[in-house]
Amino acid sequence: MVKQRFRATSYDVAEAAGVSQSTVSRALSGDPIVAAATRERIVEAARRLNYHIDSSASRMRSGRLNTIAVVVICPEDEDVRAFNPFHYALLGGICAAASARGMETIVSFQGAPDRLDDHFERSRRAIGMIVFGTSENRAAWDYFQASADDGCHVVCWGAPAPAHELPWVRADNHGGARAAVEHLLDHGYRRIVYVGEADCPQRQFAERYDAYAETLAAAGLMPRIMTLEPGHSRHEQGRRAAAALIDSGEPFDGLFTACDDIALGAMALLEERGLNVPGDVGVVGFDGVKAGQFSVPPLTTIEPDFAVAGQRLVDRLQALVDGEENTQGRVPVRLVVRGSALGRVATPA
Amino acid sequence: MVKQRFRATSYDVAEAAGVSQSTVSRALSGDPIVAAATRERIVEAARRLNYHIDSSASRMRSGRLNTIAVVVICPEDEDVRAFNPFHYALLGGICAAASARGMETIVSFQGAPDRLDDHFERSRRAIGMIVFGTSENRAAWDYFQASADDGCHVVCWGAPAPAHELPWVRADNHGGARAAVEHLLDHGYRRIVYVGEADCPQRQFAERYDAYAETLAAAGLMPRIMTLEPGHSRHEQGRRAAAALIDSGEPFDGLFTACDDIALGAMALLEERGLNVPGDVGVVGFDGVKAGQFSVPPLTTIEPDFAVAGQRLVDRLQALVDGEENTQGRVPVRLVVRGSALGRVATPA
DNA sequence: CTGAAAGCGCTTACAG
DNA sequence: CTGAAAGCGCTTACAG
Numbered sequence: 001m002v003k004q005r006f007r008a009t010s011y012d013v014a015e016a017a018g019v020s021q022s023t024v025s026r027a028l029s030g031d032p033i034v035a036a037a038t039r040e041r042i043v044e045a046a047r048r049l050n051y052h053i054d055s056s057a058s059r060m061r062s063g064r065l066n067t068i069a070v071v072v073i074c075p076e077d078e079d080v081r082a083f084n085p086f087h088y089a090l091l092g093g094i095c096a097a098a099s100a101r102g103m104e105t106i107v108s109f110q111g112a113p114d115r116l117d118d119h120f121e122r123s124r125r126a127i128g129m130i131v132f133g134t135s136e137n138r139a140a141w142d143y144f145q146a147s148a149d150d151g152c153h154v155v156c157w158g159a160p161a162p163a164h165e166l167p168w169v170r171a172d173n174h175g176g177a178r179a180a181v182e183h184l185l186d187h188g189y190r191r192i193v194y195v196g197e198a199d200c201p202q203r204q205f206a207e208r209y210d211a212y213a214e215t216l217a218a219a220g221l222m223p224r225i226m227t228l229e230p231g232h233s234r235h236e237q238g239r240r241a242a243a244a245l246i247d248s249g250e251p252f253d254g255l256f257t258a259c260d261d262i263a264l265g266a267m268a269l270l271e272e273r274g275l276n277v278p279g280d281v282g283v284v285g286f287d288g289v290k291a292g293q294f295s296v297p298p299l300t301t302i303e304p305d306f307a308v309a310g311q312r313l314v315d316r317l318q319a320l321v322d323g324e325e326n327t328q329g330r331v332p333v334r335l336v337v338r339g340s341a342l343g344r345v346a347t348p349a
Numbered sequence: 350m351v352k353q354r355f356r357a358t359s360y361d362v363a364e365a366a367g368v369s370q371s372t373v374s375r376a377l378s379g380d381p382i383v384a385a386a387t388r389e390r391i392v393e394a395a396r397r398l399n400y401h402i403d404s405s406a407s408r409m410r411s412g413r414l415n416t417i418a419v420v421v422i423c424p425e426d427e428d429v430r431a432f433n434p435f436h437y438a439l440l441g442g443i444c445a446a447a448s449a450r451g452m453e454t455i456v457s458f459q460g461a462p463d464r465l466d467d468h469f470e471r472s473r474r475a476i477g478m479i480v481f482g483t484s485e486n487r488a489a490w491d492y493f494q495a496s497a498d499d500g501c502h503v504v505c506w507g508a509p510a511p512a513h514e515l516p517w518v519r520a521d522n523h524g525g526a527r528a529a530v531e532h533l534l535d536h537g538y539r540r541i542v543y544v545g546e547a548d549c550p551q552r553q554f555a556e557r558y559d560a561y562a563e564t565l566a567a568a569g570l571m572p573r574i575m576t577l578e579p580g581h582s583r584h585e586q587g588r589r590a591a592a593a594l595i596d597s598g599e600p601f602d603g604l605f606t607a608c609d610d611i612a613l614g615a616m617a618l619l620e621e622r623g624l625n626v627p628g629d630v631g632v633v634g635f636d637g638v639k640a641g642q643f644s645v646p647p648l649t650t651i652e653p654d655f656a657v658a659g660q661r662l663v664d665r666l667q668a669l670v671d672g673e674e675n676t677q678g679r680v681p682v683r684l685v686v687r688g689s690a691l692g693r694v695a696t697p698a
Numbered sequence: 699c700t701g702a703a704a705g706c707g708c709t710t711a712c713a714g
Numbered sequence: 715c716t717g718a719a720a721g722c723g724c725t726t727a728c729a730g
Contacts, residue, residue: 020701035699052471057723060405060706080441085639088437092429095458107456109444122401264643290434291640294613358707369717384715406707409722
């Protein structure tokens with residue numbers, strides 16, 4: 001049995017410091033009205049007694065909460081191994097931003113339909129939820145859309161589908177996609193194909209496609225899209241799209257993909273089929289996932305600023321709770337130049 | 350301004366159901382003594398009023414907590430982009446396991462020395478902490494060791510250094526390393542080098558080395574270690590170690606690395622220097638990170654069961670809090686055969 | 699600037 | 715099986 005250690009209360013500190021309990025509470029909550037000398041005695045007594053404010057009591061009495069619920073939507077099988085690492089980087093950014101604002105984060109990974117849970121706010125455990133994750137788990141997104149409709153405070157990353165009207169924060173998909181396509185153009189690629197869904201319900205992907213098409217048009221070139229086969233991992237979808245592209249017989253020399261995992265799959269297949277990247281085909285992805293550093297060649301990509309993404313999401317949620325103006329947020333991106341689009345050395349495939 | 354919605358209390362439910370407040374509390378907390386008919390009326394009234402137990406009040410009164418603090422130790426600069434994805438998979442496993450046991454997880458990423466924080470338990474926000482992350486942030490590990498010495502309940506993954514005496518859960522490093530080396534031997538590799546620290550303070554790495562040496566010895570072969578240069582990323586350390594190995598002039602045809610990131614760096618350099626993997630050199634890593642699926646060739650590795658790892662950590666913490674026997678935990682691993690060690694087709698380099 | 703007192707919303711002995 | 719009552723440890727008007 002572990003020894004039940006003595007836990008000091010504010011009354012113990014009050015007695016040790018020779019003041020009343022209310023003064024202890026004021027001093028330790030930083031109320032400036034407390035005399036400096038009094039505060040010092042109290043702080044010292046608290047330190048000696050290893051006293052820390054009981055957060056449940058404080059929350060109950062004040063009604064104030066400093067906790068955000070972060071919901072990571074995973075695949076229905078909840079297998080985290082196959083999970084897009086992009087989401088993890090985002091999670092890190094959110095936790096860091098919350099912490100910098102003195103807030104705590106309750107994190108839950110939710111995937112299985114029968115285990116979805118939005119009771120954080122109703123049970124007063126959090127002021128609201130930040131939701132993000134795979135756009136493929138539609139049941140989960142529908143569930144949290146219903147939570148929001150029901151009065152919960154919900155902010156999401158990305159906005160997975162047109163039917164969803166959650167307040168959102170997104171990457172600067174337009175600027176990122178334009179930078180990606182311009183990078184390909186600047187390095188001599190001309191027959192640049194977009195690999196991703198057509199009419200994509202994921203708005204972030206749709207935005208990337210639109211900017212791709214615009215940028216090509218501005219250069220006097222025709223857009224071309226190679227769509228994905230549903231029901232496969234992003235990596236496998238990239239492989240299949242690249243294979244379909246080769247088999248189509250129509251020449252191409254550049255790929256801009258909806259996300260990095262698709263790009264990595266496509267690159268692997270191109271190499272297998274004897275096409276050199278970047279010599280025959282230039283490839284640029286989107287997301288800045290770490291795996292792109294280790295591919296051969298390393299993947300040129302568009303990387304959102306994850307720290308800013310976390311800040312925007314936390315601030316957006318706080319604003320929503322405070323009833324402030326509905327400002328959406330765009331997160332800046334940067335082009336990360338690695339080896340996969342450094343220039344053609346051969347004729348298009 | 351957001352409309353301040355009415356929030357029902359147990360008194361409102363009591364009135365609606367025509368019972369006393371104590372009976373509401375009993376019914377909703379699942380006390381079996383409540384009559385079935387009474388319970389039904391109460392549950393229905395609670396549903397109608399959208400009532401949920403206030404978790405702060407419940408915790409304060411009962412003194413019971415169902416929250417675990419999860420501390421992810423990151424590099425001091427808190428840059429999550431470069432963070433080993435292995436840790437993220439572990440985080441997912443922990444959150445899933447806690448959730449399956451009806452517990453919540455407060456997650457914090459901690460790196461900067463001036464922002465380390467272990468007050469979860471003293472402020473009654475959590476029953477204890479699960480700590481894991483980069484072994485390189487010694488200040489952070491020392492800090493949480495001090496927390497444990499100070500009476501906090503702390504369980505860690507891995508145990509970064511001999512000076513640390515935290516209760517731990519670890520992978521079956523011995524079994525994993527043996528499987529890795531046997532896989533290399535089975536595919537014809539004979540001059541197998543371990544790439545990692547010698548006398549490594551990280552016990553997990555030390556265990557991997559020991560099993561490597563034992564397995565080679567059992568096959569009548571000599572161990573050889575190529576150590577890492579401190580102050581670089583794991584990937585860069587792998588590159589440099591592979592370069593040093595080639596430059597040493599001593600032939601080798603297999604690498605077993607302390608972790609996947611090192612293996613990926615080493616593979617990249619081998620290819621750059623014109624050595625084929627797996628034709629000239631077989632490579633096996635440890636961790637099962639997703640990036641290994643996308644490398645060329647894909648990386649054969651030892652993958653711990655992240656779901657089991659999460660369960661063991663949560664259970665270990667609960668046992669520690671309950672004062673139960675100090676059982677450490679080993680997490681099973683499996684050999685993931687991909688392309689990087691499929692057999693030699695040439696003479697050793 | 700400090701103290702006495704009320705009360706946040708529950709859980710849980712105790713009584714019946 | 716149910717109810718009346720105490721009290722968890724704070725914060726915060728109110729009084730001085």
